[in-house]
Amino acid sequence: MPKEINVNLTKEQREIMFNEGTERPGSSALNFEKREGSYHCENCEIKLFESTAKFDSGSGWPSFSEALPGVFKTKTDYKLGFARTEYHCANCGAHHGHIFDDGPTPTQKRYCNNGLCLIFIPKDKK
Numbered sequence: 001m002p003k004e005i006n007v008n009l010t011k012e013q014r015e016i017m018f019n020e021g022t023e024r025p026g027s028s029a030l031n032f033e034k035r036e037g038s039y040h041c042e043n044c045e046i047k048l049f050e051s052t053a054k055f056d057s058g059s060g061w062p063s064f065s066e067a068l069p070g071v072f073k074t075k076t077d078y079k080l081g082f083a084r085t086e087y088h089c090a091n092c093g094a095h096h097g098h099i100f101d102d103g104p105t106p107t108q109k110r111y112c113n114n115g116l117c118l119i120f121i122p123k124d125k126k
Contacts (some may be wrong), residue, residue: 028115
């Protein structure tokens with residue numbers, strides 16, 4: 001159960017973040033974000049990823065090769081009939097996506113994140 005749900009979240013954001021939903025692939029404007037900056041949890045605003053870890057995976061969701069240390073907790077998800085590693089914000093419990101082992105070197109990881117769960121903060125706005 002989340003510590004606290006941000007009252008400004010949309011119905012779709014709440015569905016994804018607290019009922020483990022998924023946004024449509026290709027629907028996030030963050031797929032095309034190329035500026036330097038950082039990505040934060042939309043619910044609690046904790047910093048999750050640096051823009052240097054973002055890459056175009058071709059999956060339709062914003063993807064990252066690594067997260068900041070300790071920002072996520074994981075669990076195994078069998079919703080599609082096979083095991084996948086699901087990740088949630090360690091601070092507020094919000095579901096963000098799944099981790100796959102098909103990312104770029106050196107991590108070989110792909111954090112496949114729902115764009116609606118992220119806030120992008122450009123480097124020049126910090």
